[in-house]
Amino acid sequence: MQLNKRQQAAMERLLAETLTEACETAKAEIVGFSWLSHAVDYAAFPASLAVVWVFVSQADKNRALAAGEGARMIELTAQALGEADIQLDPLAAHVFFDSEEQCRRINGGDWAQRLAPLRPGRG
Template sequence: MPGFCWLTHDVDYAAFPASLQVVWVFDTLADKHAALAGGLDERMIELTAAALEEAQVSVSSVSAHVHVDCEERCRLENGGDWQQRIKRKYARRG
């Protein structure tokens, strides 16, 4: 996946697994858009589903737990603070 950097997650263990959110991070907004335009979001969902299955974690809709973001937007909107960005943008609490 060109431009893909890393992935992370957020979870409220009191509401696990419903609160689990997985974030795939690309370098730039252009990289993110290219990946989505190329249908790689489906691949990211498939890979996430496989990892969750291997870990014996069941969620109702894997796609609802998968997000795509980029370093560029985090720097601009959150000063590069991923913890803050994830809590504000993706965290689901029980």
């Protein structure tokens, strides 16, 4: 789906709105979850869309995933993207889990650098 600049801006606002709702729900439900973000290359949209769920620590992330919370976060992602009329199959290939701790350790806290390679099909 090729989007012009105006459509890209509208999609970005819609993604921010729907993903913010998912984030707030997860904060209330999932211990150690902190925030989420997304990365996208609109030249390859929607295939390049990646949603990243970020925990405070690696231990929080590991604990949540071991408890099956990853499925809940994928479900929340599906709801958010559905509200934005975006279908991705398989959705799980576009959902990533990370931690602030790992970003500081590996990327010096630079989330732009850390998120860049997470876009599916982009390396």
